[in-house]
Amino acid sequence: MRLALIVVLALLLAACDQNMDVQPKYSEYSRAPLFRGSVLRLPPANTVARDDLEWERAVTTKPALSAELLGRGQQRFAIFCLPCHGAGGDGDGIIVHRGMPRPTSYHVDRLVTADDQHFFDAITNGYGAMYSYAARILPQDRWAIVAYIRALQLSRRASIEDVPPDERAKLRVQP
Template sequence: MNALLRAGLILAVLVSMVGCDNLERQRKSRDQAASDFFPNGQVQQVPPRGTIARGDGARQQTLATRPTMTPELLQRGQDRYQVYCTPCHGLAGDGHGTVVARGFPAPPDFTEPRLLAMPDGYFVNVITNGYGQMYSYAARVAPADRWAIAAYIRALQLSRHAPAGQLSAEDRQALGAAP
């Protein structure tokens, strides 16, 4: 009885495996191949106008809304800046990163008058779409982190052009003692 049950089970598995081959023989189209299904003869079709990828609406809303400046936002911006931006832009934002020292083109100094005059959204747009030699970081940097990096860039700009008279006595003393 036990051997009969075992043989029946093996037979059932073999029969079910034969049916799996139908997926391999079904009618389908390969990417970039011609198709007789669509009128234009292409397999890959352009999405309809206004199509938004799942979850992309929230990403776009995050990009459209500048967050409130907070110490947490600046801390996150500093962290993300050091991960993604310092290889080219350098720790100080002066364009003297490690890849520049190895022969890559130098990015602009964030304290150039042109960049000082730009709105925060400009930096978010450059991170999103790239500019000049810089390619897009949209796939690497989350929208909220792009705003955090832009806020940190503003802090870098301010720190390099802050008049010493605006510093506290303790900070001026520390600045004078720096090598």
């Protein structure tokens, strides 16, 4: 009885031979009888996919500064950048303690005076040893992260005069 079961199981397993390499499918460069060309089609000349325009707009339009944007930036920063750049942006994240080259602190003059695009581009294209985050962070979120980095930088250089007068009293209250 047990032998029969083993034989049946062995036969069943032997039938599971189809893997992803041999499944029936078109591959991009094979010939497609329907089109008299390859499966991969060229878009008609002078066409622009609608999504591309939206994407382009998100890349080139910096969203207006708001508490919501900063909140989003803070959250995305904590997920994607903090492990290397550290919570304060000093370049002392946990991965750096484990051997990653230490990134320059966001608080050096060169990066305080660098424009927003420098940060956006580093996220998009990577920078030296840092790899690109283009595939993981949407353009809107890249701008949100840039806004949050600006807030981090300001937090080290702001004076009490930068705070609106009616908000100053709150800062003097001991927690």
